Amino acid sequence: MRAGKKGNVRQFKKTGAVRTVQNRREKAGNKNRFSIKMQKKVVVLYALVLLAFVGLSVRLVWITRKNENKYQKQVLSQQGYTSTVIPYRRGNILDARGTRLATSEKVYNLVIDAKVMTSKVKDEMKYLEPTLQALGEYFDLDMTEIREYVNTNPTSSWYVPLKQLTYDQISGFQEAQAEEDSNIKGVWFEEEYKRIYPYGSLAADAIGFTTTDGQGSYGLEEYYNDILNGVNGREYGYLNDDLAMERTVKSAVDGYDIHSTIDANLQMIVEKYLKKFNEEYQNKARTGNGAENVGCIIMKANAGEILAMASYPTYDLNDPRNPQAMFGSRMVEQVTNANGYYEIKKTNTIIDQSVIDAMEADDSKEYDPVYLNLNYLWKNFCITDTYEPGSTAKPFTVAAALEQGVVSPNTSFECTGVLEVGGYPIKCHARGHMSLENAIATSCNVTMMKIAQMMGKEYFCKFQNIFNFGLRTNIDLAGEARTASLIYKPEDMGPTDLATNSFGQNFNVTMIEIITGFCSLVNGGYYYEPHMVDKITNASGATVKNIEPRVLKQTISESTSALIRQYCQAVVDYGTGTSAKPPGYKLGGKTGTAETIDPMTNKRSENEYVVSFIGCVPADDPEIAIYVVVDRLNAEKQDNARVATVLARSILMEALPYLNIFMTEEL
Template identity: 25%
Template sequence: MSQARPDHLTWRHRLVALAMGLSLLVLVVRMVELQVVNHERYIEQAADTRASGAATLTAPRGAILDATGYPLAISIDTWDIYIDRYVWAQDPDAASGAAIALAGMLGLDADQLMASGTSDDRGDILVQRRLPYERGAAIEEADLWGIRSLPSSIRSYPEGDLAGPLIGYVGLDNEGLWGVESDFDHLLRGQPGWVLHERDAVGRPIAFGQHAERAPEPGGEVQLTIDRFIQDIVERHLREALLEYQSSSGSILVMDPYTGAILAMASMPAVDLSAVGTDGAPEGEALAGSVRNRALTDLYEPGSVFKTITTAAALDLGLVNAESGYEDTGVAEVGGYAIRNWDFQAYGWVTVREYLQRSLNTGSVWLSQLIGAENFYDYVERFGFGEPTHIGLSGEAEGMIRTPEDQDWYPVDLATNSYGQGMAATPLQVLTAINSFANGGLLMRPYIVSRVVTNDEVRSYEPVEVRRVVSPATARTMANLMRDVVEGVEWHGARVDGYTVAGKTGTTIVSIPTGYDFDTTIASFAGFLPYERPAVSVLVKIDQPGGDVNLGGQVAAPVFAGVAADIMEYLDIPPSEQLVAGQ
């Protein structure tokens, strides 16, 4: 009878075997982590710890395009040229020959190159950054002793300074400094690459050492809603207006009232992109002022343009119609304050239509009392005042407005707010609100980016309806009233030959810490055309015009007319008579 083989493994043997098995398993897991899972990360760390042999390869920055696909900002391939001082120190004769050859190719002094390249025997020294591609490629081809050429790029703006505050600028570190270049830097900049030549602790190459590299990943492409031709029209007219009216600054916005797309956004004074970083270029506060996108950062009291908002609220609540009226005595008493018309005149019986045509402060005060504070500020909020538009650009101001919930609000605030004073908004907020009268009563979110293309996806941005602010009937009535403000007033400055314009002027006395400066104004006009089928909406804001004229109708309205006429021609929009005939 056979006997079973005795088991000589004790619990100690099994424990040792288990420990060895677990150790082997841990080792295998760690090797997989190092060699497979986190391979790229540890390669990068290796490059960092061998800094003397590693070099960063700048990723080509993505392009910024206008609405038609034309580049507004692109990256051009260049080279960065370095001297390997360790290599030069090993063979001074070869280094001297390389210095003479390199000096001839770059137009530099050979002796100075030699001195710089032999001042130390370790590390690299930069000779020239962002050398034009053809010249850098010639140096790379020459394979000079101890000379290293690394691919790089430089930012170029094909349209020059066009939309400088909006487009932005890229610094030497390849990061956006302001504007779209900054706000969308995470999409535009791409992923830098690197190249690693393994060296010892004193910078000497290790024979048969590791050589590794990762190619840079190009940045994404950002397409804007801006049309470069409309932007050029706007900037030309704004520049001429500031000169003609002796103004220090101003803004012009052009939008598609149905979608909220920004077709042009101009602010002046504007940065000279070609001069940034050069001797004599603006710095500090001067540079900050020239790169500021005033259309969305600067707050102002919108003045009589805001009377359209007050009127729309009264119409939408059914309190009045276009022919309702009041007795204008030239003054309205509210909370112990006397509010007068801008021209200090009284007009007797005045309808809603006539009060807007004459831009009477007493008319908006009358309507605000009918509306009441609760309803009035509800409509103000509906139209988007007091909150950012969420356009997606940094620096956007929210606006300022007091409500009855605020301790420093008084009944007279309701009266002054009704004609756009005692509150503050951005030009973008104002035109976004005015758009609702052109598009049937909808508040459309303004947007500036239409598409982003990256290695992973193509993302398109569609119009966003924020909310309905007034009924379609109210919007039609307001558009009709705004048409009569321009077309029903003889010699109105905003008229455009061949086209029916709807709009409203605004003149605001500039506020200062102690109250108001009655000698200075902000002149503005907001409107859209053609009235029959609005193609664009435009807001013109001219700050503190000098000379003999300073009212919105005298300054901003004619600028609007010039901008609008050129845009109609560029877009090839049929005249209003043809639009009416085709309906």
């Protein structure tokens, strides 16, 4: 019994132990299993974490977009940054036939980067000597100076020893630099443009020039500066950690081309005869040029287009600061007048090399005497200088009287050679019975004074304004003079002023004022705004703007204009302008002789004059007008308008066939 019980006990214990182990395993398995509730919690938690990441990503994108520039700057500021200007090309100035009068040529500045040149490779300066040797071989440089600069400024990245080199001058060095295994480093070439004037001094007054920073001075260059200039481009970027350039290029925008109305061939003809005139009279009565100034304008009578505009002395547009261009001219100086204002006055000193040397050595003045005299040279006499027009004003006086109705084509006057006005006897070289035609043809002062008295000062001043005297013509050139203060208002005009004004004395004008008004006298009465440019195009040749002839007003009627054409033809046929007539052509015109004001005494000079001739061809149906002015001829006797008529004739004899204006008379 004991043995059986004992066996049962063992079996029970064994069975119980197994069950105990199984229970423990079941409990452990139950602990490792997720309940449905727990699984849901885990899913919710995972979703919340995912949403947090999405929200963070959205926030980062929003912040980045909002502050993109700020962060880009912060990143770029911490890395190697480079920026290079891409220069624009200034637009061309072309003549009426497409010939380039001013253009821009790409040139190169030699830049030395001493930092690169002296950099070491394996503790050795591999680039210094090969680069210096190549610089000495290909360029005209002081290599001692270059070597000294590189050695004393090893961290410098910018040194420019040579500027405005042509491509031919740098191509050999570039080829050597590009060779395989070349050790020529630390030299590069900065591109820019240089203004070039292919014809040198041709049309210098009209074209003007540019300063070293590419801005226009005088003439078309200044007036159309914003049109001719473009916008610089830029190449910029940064060096990443691998020293690779991350770059962006913004291309330059080139300036527009302007197409002028100037005909280069006609301009050459005019300038040839102005130079010949100077050579004829140079040093004749005194040391110096053939005259203080000589000017000529040729204009289309029915459009206002300037075909040629020139004066003498002139200068080379490629070297405008060369003082030799002033040789033979009278020196000017800056003085302070009684009111405390600065004035520019001429002296009796004729400029030569010794005078230039003295001006350069003179440091006692507040201004630069050389630059002051160069500025005087650069001015365009045809639009900036004023003078009394003399008898070229007489057709304007007669036209105004005809328009007012105080005279008719049949009106006549008696000239006794003198007329007393305001207690002053005013002389006239003419005599006898004068019709309107005879009065203009023989240039009778007395007739003009009587006509002005009939008009009265109110109407006389009104017509001066109609003809644009005292007003700017608004020609598209920089520097046109204002003459509003140089003509009379009715309230300021006395009897003597009215009398002298009638024949072109005692008021001032510019050349461009007279020829523009004269064209309206002979073309039917239409006053065209004078202009030098008729088209603007972009760099690819597409037209940006056409500038059409612009009629501003009608000054006189067609019937009055026809009479003025008849009277002006009489001047050349049998009057004071016979020496202006080119063979085979009907020419109308008017001569002029005017006293000048002595700059020393501010009184009328008794021996210095401005003489002139203004004309139109053909006389009965004008296509062009020409105006020649000679300011204080270098001769003992200056009051002879024949010098102006002969000069005009010389120009016309060559210009008219070139312009295809056919002869209307037998030779």
